[in-house]
Amino acid sequence: MRVVWAQGKATSREITQVLEDKMNWKTSTIKTLISRLVEKGALDTEQEGRKYIYSAKLTEEASLDDSISDMLARICNKKAGEVIGDMLTNAPLSQSDIEELMSILKEKKKTALDVVACDCVSGQCECQVNLGGELNE
Ligand SMILES: [Zn+2]
Known part of the structure; x- marks a missing residue:
């Protein structure tokens, strides 16, 4: 491609x-x-x-957006931060890339929750199993 x-x-x-x-x-x-x-x-x-x-058929950018949302849809919401952290660690970044990322994070921090909730289908991730356990108690 x-x-x-x-x-x-x-x-x-x-x-x-x-x-x-x-x-x-x-x-x-x-x-x-x-x-x-x-x-x-x-x-x-x-x-x-x-x-x-x-x-x-798709521009490179549109296709990248697609694969990023695909990837985020495949993992638990709770793990998104960790996965993005790994990506950042391994990505080659310039000073200006880092500046840009820091301003995105600063903006995110204003509205971020203390804890990200899991939105997985039941049985699809460990946090749901734990949640189910709690509900049964
Ligand atoms: Zn989950």
Whole structure:
């Protein structure tokens, strides 16, 4: 996807060339990947003569937003802070990135609760099991 995002539009030959050079992938692997992305609706295809031209359906930003909400939906609300902390620890950040993050956190702090409540479906995380235990007592 990043190849297509970087180029706007790309033929399968262009995508294949970049991935072969940079990632050392086999042509067949790349072709499978491309057709899977088309099936999933992530890539649009246009036929131009005998060539297929691929373009991204979602912008890189929209797709990132999607994967971040997907990730947050997969974990317990109570664990979001820890996961984001891990991400921060491992992310390469510039001074200005850090300034920006600090101002986001400062803003969040104004309205943050003392304790984040779990919103998992019952049985999906440990805190719900504990909560159920308390209710049964
Ligand atoms: Zn939970």
